[in-house]
Amino acid sequence: MRKDFIAIHDLTQYEFHEILDRTDDMKRHPHRFRKSLKNRILAMIFQKPSLRTRMTFEVGMLQLGGEAICLAPSDIQIGSREGIFDIGKNLERWVNGISLRTSSHQIILDLAASTRIPVINALTDLLHPCQAMADFYTLREKKGGLAGMRLSYVGDGNNVCHSLMFAAAKAGTKMTVATPSGYEPNPEIVRQALDDGKDTGFSLKLTADPAEAASGADAVYTDVWASMGQEAEKEKRAEIFAPYQVNAKLMSRAKADAFFMHCLPAHRGDEVTDEVIDSPNSVVYDEAENRLHIQKVIMLLLMGKKEKEEHE
Numbered sequence: 001m002r003k004d005f006i007a008i009h010d011l012t013q014y015e016f017h018e019i020l021d022r023t024d025d026m027k028r029h030p031h032r033f034r035k036s037l038k039n040r041i042l043a044m045i046f047q048k049p050s051l052r053t054r055m056t057f058e059v060g061m062l063q064l065g066g067e068a069i070c071l072a073p074s075d076i077q078i079g080s081r082e083g084i085f086d087i088g089k090n091l092e093r094w095v096n097g098i099s100l101r102t103s104s105h106q107i108i109l110d111l112a113a114s115t116r117i118p119v120i121n122a123l124t125d126l127l128h129p130c131q132a133m134a135d136f137y138t139l140r141e142k143k144g145g146l147a148g149m150r151l152s153y154v155g156d157g158n159n160v161c162h163s164l165m166f167a168a169a170k171a172g173t174k175m176t177v178a179t180p181s182g183y184e185p186n187p188e189i190v191r192q193a194l195d196d197g198k199d200t201g202f203s204l205k206l207t208a209d210p211a212e213a214a215s216g217a218d219a220v221y222t223d224v225w226a227s228m229g230q231e232a233e234k235e236k237r238a239e240i241f242a243p244y245q246v247n248a249k250l251m252s253r254a255k256a257d258a259f260f261m262h263c264l265p266a267h268r269g270d271e272v273t274d275e276v277i278d279s280p281n282s283v284v285y286d287e288a289e290n291r292l293h294i295q296k297v298i299m300l301l302l303m304g305k306k307e308k309e310e311h312e
Contacts, residue, residue, distance in 0.1 A: 088114030
């Protein structure tokens with residue numbers, strides 16, 4: 001693994017699959033790793049609210065024998081009280097790794113460049129790589145393989161959509177993305193994903209038709225219509241995205257055993273109906289659980305003792 005975990009795009013295919021493989025071992029035999037990060041400390045910086053991300057990083061560090069310290073927005077005030085370069089230079093003297101949940105993707109790039117210790121992307125407005133890794137681990141766990149699988153994403157072409165495209169490219173998954181006009185995924189992310197997947201069997205189709213996207217899918221994925229920071233657009237987006245609701249009618253276009261997926265939190269009655277999210281085919285809580293196992297592996301690979309340290 002490289003120093004930081006910022007984007008799935010940065011991983012080689014080997015690294016991508018290694019994380020998934022090691023997660024199998026981590027999930028099945030957690031007791032083997034209970035001291036793997038002993039005396040390691042993770043600083044968790046949160047500039048946005050969080051349930052799953054905070055709990056899975058903090059619980060993960062405790063289960064690996066380490067500790068986590070959470071820093072709220074008022075504690076640091078990035079960019080106003082102190083610059084990101086100085087924050088990174090200070091933290092590297094005290095802790096062994098940093099996870100950051102923030103808005104601007106440039107902030108996490110600048111933090112990673114400022115410090116010698118690993119930086120983990122816990123969400124930016126551009127990407128949500130830990131979530132997508134957990135999603136693809138869940139798909140592999142449920143379906144037994146990823147190559148050739150058909151994944152449908154319906155909704156906003158946002159950070160979750162971007163990271164799913166990167167993961168699909170590494171996995172050789174066939175992905176269709178359905179968004180309203182003007183809400184398509186970032187063209188540069190699309191270009192990078194297509195380049196990543198040119199030798200894996202990956203394919204990507206962009207459409208405005210949710211029924212077309214869901215047709216024959218092995219899994220149908222959606223996310224909230226208005227993400228954090230877009231609350232002022234909520235009413236406008238609700239009207240635009242109404243035809244993109246994942247309901248029983250849309251799921252009927254997918255395969256009979258198709259899974260419903262969502263990164264959570266879900267706005268029931270908006271992007272998904274109760275009938276779908278509470279159905280036997282919904283794996284949303286499996287995805288949430290697997291955030292813990294995936295992130296434990298990522299933290300272990302980045303923050304675990306290196307061979308030189310083991311022999312000192």
